[in-house]
Amino acid sequence: MLLKTFGWSFAVTAAGLALAGVLWGWKGLAIVAILSILEISLSFDNAVINAGILRKMNAFWQKMFLTVGILIAVFGMRLVFPVVIVAITAKVSPYEAVNLAINDKDQYEHLVTGAHPAIAAFGGMFLLMIFLDFIFEEREIKWLAWLERPLARLGKLDTLSIVVALGVLLVAATTVATDAAHGGGDKTATVLLAGIFGLITYLIVGGISGYFEEQLEEDEDGDEESEESGAGERTPAAKGGSSVVGLAGKAAFGLFLYLEVIDASFSLDGVVGAFAITNDIFEMALGLGIGAMYIRSLTVFLVRKGTLDEYVYLEHGAHYAIGALAAILLITIKYEIHEVITGLIGVVLIGASYLSSVRRNRREDANGGGDSPSRSEVPSGV
Template sequence: MFLKTFGWSLVITAIALAIALVYGGPAGLAIAAILGILEISLSFDNAVVNARILEKMSAFWQRIFLTVGILIAVLGMRILFPLLIVAVTARLNPVEAIRLALEKGSIETPGSYAYILQDAHPQIAAFGGIFLLMIFLDFMFEEREIRWLSVLEKPLARIGRLNAASLVVGLLALVVASLAAGDKQAIVLLAGILGMVLYFLVNGLGALFEVDDADDDGEIDADEVDKRAGVISGSTTRGVGKVVGRAAFLLFLYLEVIDASFSFDGVIGAFAITSDPILIALGLGLIGAIFVRSLTVFLVRQGTLDEFEYLDHGAHWAIGALAVILLITITTEVSEVITGLIGVVFIAAAFISSIVRNKRSRSTSDESVTVGV
């Protein structure tokens, strides 16, 4: 199972490292490897959330996520997105933006590719941070039978009883972030609002299309429609059939938006290591992004999320932490080590807690059987 799932990732990683070695020598090899590790460490929580959504999709749409989705992740987010940001910010045409990128100017040099991208960080962080924050809030504000950090999740669930609680909290967070942004208040506020609008748009359309598709097929009753309406936001995770058609397409788009939001910090953080766009594409894209895809598939095929039920919670706490970090980085620099490790810490803690819970459940079951006998 491991080689079947990760085989292509290992092959592509070897090819990417070989290209990095030829292109940049031993230093280039080391940088590409570091960037790949950085992207993987930043994306553990991304893989868990992706897996929970991907397991609801048909085999066809899972393949689309692993083929077209990889092209979008590598070519779109790790290569074209930074170029687009620089082109728009510096008012350059695409050819000039590419030329500027290939100059490999230092992040400290005004007018360089890395400098312009770093200067655009506040609005990028506001967009991605608010989008991820809405995912976290909608998950935590939902009433759940299973809770991990009960001391925190119970009060959050009570807050969630208020109408539009996630919207209110998200707007308050955005206002605070924008007020601290100095002369970039307006652009930060606009970017955050766009991130929020995109979240509600994709989430709402996904629920609408899923219900429409299900009604057309005549497969579910009214109670099941209510359950399916929460698939995208993560409020419903088990007991739902595979989605197809427009619903699956919206889920696919949602996955790509999540991946984009998670990649913001990695793309920006990469320029603290190197300003070479080729090495960034090799490390973040060909190594990191593809390994995250393979990890997502592994979690789906192994049924890991159903076996270790706290992983969902750990992933969403990691998302919440990353969202807060992104909003903080609008005004204050945060070490990539903290950003990279916080997701791993939450996932590891949730995994260990799940193992303990499973052992207790088995012990209770064994005791019940013994008493019954």
């Protein structure tokens, strides 16, 4: 199971480190290895969130996540994205941006870090919406029950998460953005525009995936009702000429799109933070790409092992880590926060949720709860 899931990651690691050693010597090999570890430490919560979405997909889409998805993650976010950012912010052609990345690495690094306020605002708002929609939703299983119960009651107001997110963006634009550390000067307008774009992106992508999921659930409910009635009537989907399989494919595509945008948002801080280690885009893409491969393999491993079903508070911990990362991204518009701190916050929150899950399972087993419905109704209260 372990080798089957992580086999490609091991192979990519070996090939990547060997290539780094050949191209850049021992120094390059060490930089690529450090970047890989950095990416894994910063993105463990990403794997948990991804697993919660990926487990809704079939084996085909899980393979798509590991193949097409990794190409998007490595070449799209780690190689192409920084070049596009430089082209937009410096108002140069993509060719000139690539030329800067290869021949004038210091200027390239300066331009990318100068774009940090926009990157942080976009990613921060997108991740904040994920956290808010989770924390405001009524859930049968609660980790921090004393906090989650009242927030779930408030969440009955449909647009509350959007209102809170816009309020946070307004505060960030009028405080940390007025004297940004990266790029210098007043970045209020930049932060507002990028943040609103991040919010709109979340609403569009999340809306598409949510729509397909709802359509799939309605179609499956219709099939169940038809089977129970025994009347042999065709379901609405069948009458319309579509099938459950086709509808599932659309739903999976919507979720896949949502998954890729989430993954991209998670990678923003890693891409910018990597410049503290190297300003070579190829070393960066190789190191972060190896780390991204492990995160994807870990995501599939969690799905196949049913880890989220067994340790039910892991998703809670990961979403709290997302909320913390969103706040950190917005704060870093003005203040420097070391990547180690960012990574440790996520590890601590997920570790705490894992330990809470273990204690809950032991308590339920001791009470003879087993897999009974009551097992999912007892909050930890940790």
